[in-house]
Amino acid sequence: MDHGPRRSKLAKAPACRTGRDCGTPSPTLPPGGLRLGRTSGSERGGRGWGELRTPNLKGMTLIEVILVMVIIGILSAVVVTKLDMGMTTSRASVDGAAYMIASDIRYAQEFAMANRVSKTVTFTNGSSVYTFSPASTGMDPSGRLPSGATIGTTVAFTFNSLGEPTSGGGSSVTVSGGGQTKTISVVNYTGKVNIP
Secondary structure, eight states, X not given: XXXXXXXXXXXXXXXXXXXXXXXXXXXXXXTTOOOOSOOOTTTTTSOOTTOOOOOOOSSOOHHHHHHHHHHHHHHHHHHHHHTTTTHHHHHHHHHHHHHHHHHHHHHHHHHXXXXXXXXXXXXXXXXXXXXXXXXXXXXXXXXXXXXXXXXXXXXXXXXXXXXXXXXXXXXXXXXXXXXXXXXXXXXXXXXXXXXX
8 A cells, every 4th residue: 555655744945045055064064054254243233343342331231230239238337437426425325334233243342252341342322433442452443334325223242251241242333324224132131133
């Protein structure tokens, strides 16, 4: 049974439009054959040798976008720190004063235990200076709070040779400045210093 000439299911190759030999190119050669030397841009369908390429002014490159974002980030970081209007400095001043007072109360307690004597640290309302007694030569100068911080309570803490508060235990001292307030308390019997 003969069905006649077999027809290929493959589509016919399109006709050549360049006017050159449109035979099937070898796999190693480009479709138009091998050309040696440089060709001008007009032969490739592009611009010629003398034509300048005009930049594409339709958008920004990724590097330009990243650079703009970095500059904006740096400027915003500088501006935000300048706009704080002193709130950070007053908060830092009060926090520093509170930790300094707590440290000096602990110092008075440890000094009393180490030397087997009584040691007192005295705070006066409205002052930025507090004192130790009895004063030890070169060991405990009067405490001076950072600028802008003042003591808000008059109280004296005295510790015996066992580190127990004999006066002022269960009391607290406040420090304030710039609308911020911190409280430092001393636990009765143990003398533990807390900053809530």
